[in-house]
Amino acid sequence: MTHTSPRPIDFLIIGAAKCATTWEQQSLSASPGIFMPAPELHFFSRVYDKGFDWFNAQFDSSQPGDILGEKSNSYLTQPEAAARIHAAYPDIKMIVQMRDPVHRAYSDYCMLLRRGEVDEDIRRHLDPQKAATERFLNDGRYGHHLKRFFALFPKEQILLLAFEDVATHPDRQLQWVADHVGYTGQLTPPMREKVKDKHANAVPAPLRRILTPLRPLLDPIRNRPPISTLRNLVAKPFTYPALPDDLKQEIETFYQDDKCELSILAPDFLPDWNRPEGARISGGNTS
Template sequence: MTKPLPRPVDFLIIGAAKCATTWEQKSLSASPGIYMPAPELHFFSREYDKGFDWFNAQFAGANPGDIVGEKSNSYLTQPEAAARIHNAYPSVKMIVQMRDPVQRAYSDYCMLLRRGEVDDDIRRHLDPQKAATERFLNDGRYGHHLTRFYALFPQDQILLLAFDDVATHPERQLQWVADHIGYSGQLTPPLHEKVKDKHAAAVPTSLRRLLAPLRPLLDPVRNTAPLSTMRSLVARPFTYPALPDDLKREIEVFYMPEKSTLIELAPNFQPPWIHVRDRPATSNA
């Protein structure tokens, strides 16, 4: 039997998590001539065993001539993903959107706390002495993760973006992506509201856990009027533990080597969270 080949894919948004990549995906998908599957497929990271028949089927809604892409934040951080992507798509364009890694870690922690997947012991989950290799801190090691991609792909195939520009220059941010993927059509204005608002009321954790077995049935209809009405009746304001100043400083120190690696890989990428003191001194000679 002939092994299925990967269907053509023009671009991949590979991360980072909690850096407005869902905003990016939804804004791009609203433009005519760009097609992206709605959910994250995580194919090259977590679902590779499903094979290309499954992966190819996720793009059945694309029209001939569409620029086709996919977003899965786990591609940046899962070690096997870079080589798998390169084997299938050595010429694919990739987009990486990053934010201050300390803020990213805290935001990721708050998201899982809201979902009831972690407890409120913030030091247990964000202290570099206890959790350096766990998701919240490890996912922000941008330099470490990008090294795998720069070893396989030319630099011009990887577009690095700053989360900060989503708030200040969303149209420009989206245009940079469009230029990178070769889209010459008229971009639909980007979303101007948050895709995920951590300050919105949340279903209590105890009820979330009770409903967890029903998620496969509820998720496809979660945005319908009956479900939205029911949710509004039980949702309550959610309080997050603050990030202590001393813990924030410890996390900043943890990420300093990572910033240096990122500077070496991409010296022209200068988001505001890479401070002047993090950059190597330049010679006047």
């Protein structure tokens, strides 16, 4: 790794996966004066050995005076990412958007099932007795993962948001982020459509696997003719297995201790899925 100094940037969206962070990234990037490279770089989590020469170059298309940010959901869950970020950017602002962890786990499973990366044995992938340390369940342990960041960064540098507020108050949600990162320009209205609609027709899994090596070339143009036309011709309706009630309850139980840990770390962060009965609901929170 080279010893190039990190380029100054202003903020990071560090997670969580399947919590509308791509919506957040695309909505912010549409506003003048905010620059974010296309998601996700995964620099501090997966490709740190590429060095800061590579990371810095991802911002070369920005303009002088732009607020610079980056979004990689893996930063929240990769154990070494927090320390790496702190070493490079001890004063950086961070955003964490979270949802009900049970819903997050099921949504994540459905996404990889749609891609053909997992099978339809939902209990194999979501049963805490079998898969507690795997991606689907582990990534929703927000308290466990955030503890690493709160140990290194002042709480006011970390904005906690609830995914559920995106549907009800998208403009307010985006404004909280803008205020947190110091953006004083005019925000472009946030995207209203879903970035990833799981109910849309899907390319059959065998064909997806064949095309996987070509994704770096196809993804940027997937919504343009003729690629979009060809995709629509082969895409078929996709059916997901339901989350059984008993399994849902087991997952709820699995997350109880972590919800307590999150409440201790951030007592004022009170989305519906993580608040005591009768407590008020709060939105953007930095503590």
